[in-house]
Amino acid sequence: MNFPILSTLIFLPLVSSxxxxxxxxxxxxxxxxxxxxxxxLATFLLSxxxxxxxxxxxxxxxxxxxxxxINNFIKFKLGVDGISILFIVLTALITPIxxxxxxxxxxxxxxxxxxxxxxxxTFMIGVFCSLDLVVFYLFFEAGLIPMFLIIGVWGGPRRVYxxxxxxxxxxxxxxxMLVAIIVIFWITGTTDVTEIYKIQIPKEYQNLLWLAFFxxxxxxxPMWPVHTWLPDAHVEAPTAGSVILAxxxxxxxxxxxxxxxxxxxPIASEYFTPLIFTLSIIAIIYTSLVALMQxxxxxxxxxxxxxxxxxxxxxxxxFTKQGIEGSIFQMISHGLISAALFLCVGxxxxxxxxxxxxxxxxxxxxxxxxxxxxxxxxxAGLGLPGTSGFLGEFLVLAGAFQKNYxxxxxxxxxxxxxxxxxxxxxxxxxxxxxxxxxxxxxxDINNLEALMLxxxxxxxxxxGFYPSPLIDTLNVSVNNLINNYEIAIKANGLN
Amino acid sequence: MIYNLNILxxxxxxxxxxxxxxxxxxxxxxxxxxxFNLSSIIIVMTIAxxxxxxxxxxxxxxxxxxxxxxxxxxxxxxxxxxxxxLNTSKNYIIDKKLNKFEYPIIILLSILGMFxxxxxxxxxxxxxxxxxxxxxxxxxxxxxxxxxxxxESGIKYFILSALSSGLLLYGCSLLYGFTGSTNFxxxxxxxxxxxxGAVFAMVFILVGLAFxxxxxxxxxxxxxxxxGAPTSITGYFAVVPKVAGLAVLIxxxxxxxxxxxxxxxTIIIFISIASMILGAVAAIGQKNIKRLLAYSSIGHVGYxxxxxxxxxxSGYQSxxxxxxxxxxxxxxxxxxxxxxxxxxxxxxxxxDLSGVSKKHPxxxxxxxxxxxxxxxxxxxxxxxxxxxxxxxxxEQKMFALAIIGLLTTVISAFYYLNIIKIIYFxxxxxxxxxxxNKKAQVSIFISCSILLTFFLYPSILNKLVASLxxx
Numbered sequence: 001m002n003f004p005i006l007s008t009l010i011f012l013p014l015v016s017s018x019x020x021x022x023x024x025x026x027x028x029x030x031x032x033x034x035x036x037x038x039x040x041l042a043t044f045l046l047s048x049x050x051x052x053x054x055x056x057x058x059x060x061x062x063x064x065x066x067x068x069x070i071n072n073f074i075k076f077k078l079g080v081d082g083i084s085i086l087f088i089v090l091t092a093l094i095t096p097i098x099x100x101x102x103x104x105x106x107x108x109x110x111x112x113x114x115x116x117x118x119x120x121x122t123f124m125i126g127v128f129c130s131l132d133l134v135v136f137y138l139f140f141e142a143g144l145i146p147m148f149l150i151i152g153v154w155g156g157p158r159r160v161y162x163x164x165x166x167x168x169x170x171x172x173x174x175x176x177m178l179v180a181i182i183v184i185f186w187i188t189g190t191t192d193v194t195e196i197y198k199i200q201i202p203k204e205y206q207n208l209l210w211l212a213f214f215x216x217x218x219x220x221x222p223m224w225p226v227h228t229w230l231p232d233a234h235v236e237a238p239t240a241g242s243v244i245l246a247x248x249x250x251x252x253x254x255x256x257x258x259x260x261x262x263x264x265x266p267i268a269s270e271y272f273t274p275l276i277f278t279l280s281i282i283a284i285i286y287t288s289l290v291a292l293m294q295x296x297x298x299x300x301x302x303x304x305x306x307x308x309x310x311x312x313x314x315x316x317x318x319f320t321k322q323g324i325e326g327s328i329f330q331m332i333s334h335g336l337i338s339a340a341l342f343l344c345v346g347x348x349x350x351x352x353x354x355x356x357x358x359x360x361x362x363x364x365x366x367x368x369x370x371x372x373x374x375x376x377x378x379x380a381g382l383g384l385p386g387t388s389g390f391l392g393e394f395l396v397l398a399g400a401f402q403k404n405y406x407x408x409x410x411x412x413x414x415x416x417x418x419x420x421x422x423x424x425x426x427x428x429x430x431x432x433x434x435x436x437x438x439x440x441x442x443x444d445i446n447n448l449e450a451l452m453l454x455x456x457x458x459x460x461x462x463x464g465f466y467p468s469p470l471i472d473t474l475n476v477s478v479n480n481l482i483n484n485y486e487i488a489i490k491a492n493g494l495n
Numbered sequence: 496m497i498y499n500l501n502i503l504x505x506x507x508x509x510x511x512x513x514x515x516x517x518x519x520x521x522x523x524x525x526x527x528x529x530x531f532n533l534s535s536i537i538i539v540m541t542i543a544x545x546x547x548x549x550x551x552x553x554x555x556x557x558x559x560x561x562x563x564x565x566x567x568x569x570x571x572x573x574x575x576x577x578x579x580x581l582n583t584s585k586n587y588i589i590d591k592k593l594n595k596f597e598y599p600i601i602i603l604l605s606i607l608g609m610f611x612x613x614x615x616x617x618x619x620x621x622x623x624x625x626x627x628x629x630x631x632x633x634x635x636x637x638x639x640x641x642x643x644x645x646x647e648s649g650i651k652y653f654i655l656s657a658l659s660s661g662l663l664l665y666g667c668s669l670l671y672g673f674t675g676s677t678n679f680x681x682x683x684x685x686x687x688x689x690x691x692g693a694v695f696a697m698v699f700i701l702v703g704l705a706f707x708x709x710x711x712x713x714x715x716x717x718x719x720x721x722x723g724a725p726t727s728i729t730g731y732f733a734v735v736p737k738v739a740g741l742a743v744l745i746x747x748x749x750x751x752x753x754x755x756x757x758x759x760x761t762i763i764i765f766i767s768i769a770s771m772i773l774g775a776v777a778a779i780g781q782k783n784i785k786r787l788l789a790y791s792s793i794g795h796v797g798y799x800x801x802x803x804x805x806x807x808x809s810g811y812q813s814x815x816x817x818x819x820x821x822x823x824x825x826x827x828x829x830x831x832x833x834x835x836x837x838x839x840x841x842x843x844x845x846x847d848l849s850g851v852s853k854k855h856p857x858x859x860x861x862x863x864x865x866x867x868x869x870x871x872x873x874x875x876x877x878x879x880x881x882x883x884x885x886x887x888x889x890e891q892k893m894f895a896l897a898i899i900g901l902l903t904t905v906i907s908a909f910y911y912l913n914i915i916k917i918i919y920f921x922x923x924x925x926x927x928x929x930x931x932n933k934k935a936q937v938s939i940f941i942s943c944s945i946l947l948t949f950f951l952y953p954s955i956l957n958k959l960v961a962s963l964x965x966x
Contacts, residue, residue, distance in 0.1 A: 069953065069954070070879075070953050070954045070957075071954040071957055071958075112856075134882075137873065138873040138874050138878070138950065139873075139874075141872060141873045141878075142872070142873045142874045144872060145867055145872060148912070148915075149863075149919060152915075152916060152919060152920045153852075153919050153920060159920065160916055160920055163912075163916070163920075164909070164912060164916070167908070167912060168905060168908065168909060168912075171872075171904075171905050171908055172902075172905045175901035175902065175904060175905055176898070176901070178882075178885070178901060179885070179889065179894070179897055179898055179901060182882075182885060182886045182889040182890075182897070183889055183894075185886065186886075186889060186890050
């Protein structure tokens with residue numbers, strides 16, 4: 001295809017953010033909102049079109065674009081396959097939802113906020129499209145700038161601390177990845193991912209390079225013990241910021257493991273599997289326990305995110321079809337569920353300006369629609385069959401069983417704990433007695449909020465019953481990933 | 496003997512014009528504006544003359560003066576950056592009552608000195624150029640005569656710089672003693688690793704040069720001089736002498752010391768690491784933005800030196816690309832400082848920037864772009880500068896240098912973020928006057944546009960710089 005459709009997809013939000021920048025700011029601020037909504041919906045439709053026209057029977061990268069970029073040896077290369085397209089569609093879906101959510105919740109500097117969101121969308125789609133390590137790094141790091149501003153400018157009282165922590169943690173992890181990328185360049189003579197797949201990186205380098213990539217992805221994922229920035233960032237970020245952070249930014253790391261660590265360093269991935277398993281199990285059990293103790297709703301959901309991401313890393317490093325498909329599915333479904341949960345918190349936060357669980361109670365009597373949706377999302381969050389949350393966890397556990405009984409057994413405990421904190425949260429927020437008189441005057445969700453939440457609820461339930469659109473897209477790419485991995489392992493005489 | 500003076504044409508033109516405007520200044524009263532504008536024209540004309548000359552390497556005066564693509568590139572970089580620094584600071588100069596006609600003339604003189612530095616192929620010429628530059632800079636540092644801090648910074652700079660010049664001169668004389676020549680090419684032929692005396696000479700020369708580019712441990716003067724000197728001069732100090740100093744460093748490695756590169760390299764690696772670390776750590780506690788920029792410039796010199804430390808052509812290229820992007824960023828950020836005016840006073844405290852984003856959104860976003868670029872965050876220009884340097888460093892398997900360097904970028908990101916925090920997150924304390932300084936605004940715009948769009952053609956500078964090393 002000659003038309004650079006992926007570049008269009010990437011740079012459409014950026015160009016429209018430029019128009020927003022030029023638009024006049026009036027009291028109603030409508031033009032900026034309309035432009036951003038329009039462009040993000042256009043991006044979403046375009047991403048759906050790409051998904052539709054993607055040939056899911058081929059594991060090759062499609063819609064390839066190549067341009068000489070740095071000194072004629074590093075190329076600006078873009079392309080999608082069955083794995084990345086799902087993340088692109090997820091990104092393009094979440095962004096308009098964030099923009100709608102900020103109509104209600106962002107009062108100051110709306111124009112700048114929309115610009116930040118759209119610029120961030122460009123970088124996020126860029127991450128999932130890039131087929132060159134340097135291009136990937138560029139987009140991966142660039143996302144820090146808008147997110148730093150979103151947390152810092154529109155965040156809560158401890159926003160400065162959280163924004164700095166977010167930025168510096170991620171940057172510290174990433175610079176080591178930059179070193180690794182340059183080293184790969186000097187070993188293989190290229191940073192083109194598809195070329196590196198064909199060349200085996202020498203064994204003696206793999207472990208160190210893997211660790212360098214790991215340092216970046218582990219922070220972004222986030223894995224225990226470098227997850228501490230996430231609760232802070234979530235709590236202080238505005239609703240839209242939390243949504244993007246949970247739904248998409250965390251997925252970049254999981255995607256990075258699948259796209260880079262596994263295929264490029266198969267031997268090291270095998271070697272470090274015990275490490276990943278241990279950290280994942282700690283993340284699942286420990287952060288679930290921590291989530292139980294939280295008094296802040298956002299913090300609770302943030303810790304639950306860490307636990308859910310534990311399943312993702314666990315699934316990826318089982319190197320089984322179920323495990324990897326499960327973790328991708330889990331990432332997509334967590335993207336929807338956590339986005340929905342953060343939006344739910346945002347809805348009540350906009351009304352009462354409190355995120356504390358103790359402020360609420362008995363919402364079901366006064367906000368029935370809201371309570372219904374909240375329960376749907378909470379149940380999806382704990383992995384009730386019939387919601388997308390169940391399938392991901394189930395597949396991951398099925399994959400883990402093939403590898404290691406103990407690990408999968410421990411991970412199953414996490415499911416129970418997940419049910420515990422989610423149900424307890426629902427009990428305290430939605431049911432129970434109303435101690436706070438302000439709650440009695442609250443209005444139920446308005447049309448805009450209903451639009452966002454119902455869209456997400458439909459998708460969550462749809463994928464819970466009918467996951468094949470996602471799984472079919474993934475299938476061939478994941479098979480190819482596992483085949484290549486097994487070939488590499490066999491060639492090096494490991495089990 | 497008949498010399499082809501065409502080779503020297505830019506220098507001759509510059510020197511004669513300086514005498515001419517100096518005479519003009521002496522005999523005309525209130526001639527600051529005229530001389531200022533004339534100086535800008537002289538700079539532009541010198542650029543035109545250099546562009547008009549072929550880039551073929553030619554030597555003159557017993558091979559003591561070279562003109563080649565390398566020196567021409569640096570001369571143009573020096574001239575263009577001086578042009579920007581001069582013009583953006585004009586309002587500042589007038590507001591601060593520094594509008595004496597000598598001001599632009601001394602800057603031209605220092606440019607002339609740098610011309611001889613980058614073109615020199617002989618120790619004597621090199622030293623003369625260096626001294627002409629340094630003497631002009633002493634005067635510039637203390638040009639705000641009635642200001643205690645400015646005078647102090649001038650004296651401080653003079654004493655320390657004189658010491659380092661002395662060391663450098665001692666090194667030069669040692670070098671002459673051990674090799675029997677002052678010509679770079681002849682020295683290169685004479686030198687080898689067994690020549691311990693020459694290694695001593697090299698160390699002394701390196702001390703002098705490290706002082707001029709303010710690399711650790713010869714950086715002590717930098718924060719005080721940056722803070723004490725008027726902002727317009729600080730802007731000049733932060734940009735132009737660094738370019739010339741780096742050019743000379745690379746030149747020394749390319750020609751006279753090419754045979755004892757490994758000794759030279761060890762020292763530069765140490766200096767580079769020390770500068771990066773100090774630049775990152777010491778800037779954190781600073782309250783004055785000029786002082787902070789001083790430490791930041793020490794750090795940046797460290798990164799450029801990391802490229803030089805590689806000791807091969809790709810390393811030098813990356814260092815030159817680095818310093819070029821550094822020049823763009825620094826011109827931008829100093830132009831921003833000229834807009835921070837309140838009741839006729841220029842604000843220098845970082846805390847004064849609080850809440851700039853609400854009252855002056857465009858200024859705030861310029862700060863944002865330049866500061867993130869200084870921190871080296873992609874996709875801005877500063878990232879590519881660091882990327883090239885560290886890819887050259889890693890190519891030579893100097894992993895420790897690369898990892899330390901990149902870790903210091905994380906530390907230094909902290910204080911750049913801190914300024915952004917003050918600009919964007921804090922509540923506004925001051926509304927600055929609406930400063931009408933078109934030239935500064937234009938240069939901020941140019942600098943930001945380059946930094947923002949650099950990722951579209953990131954190798955544009957590399958191609959240019961690579962052509963300098965073809966011969």
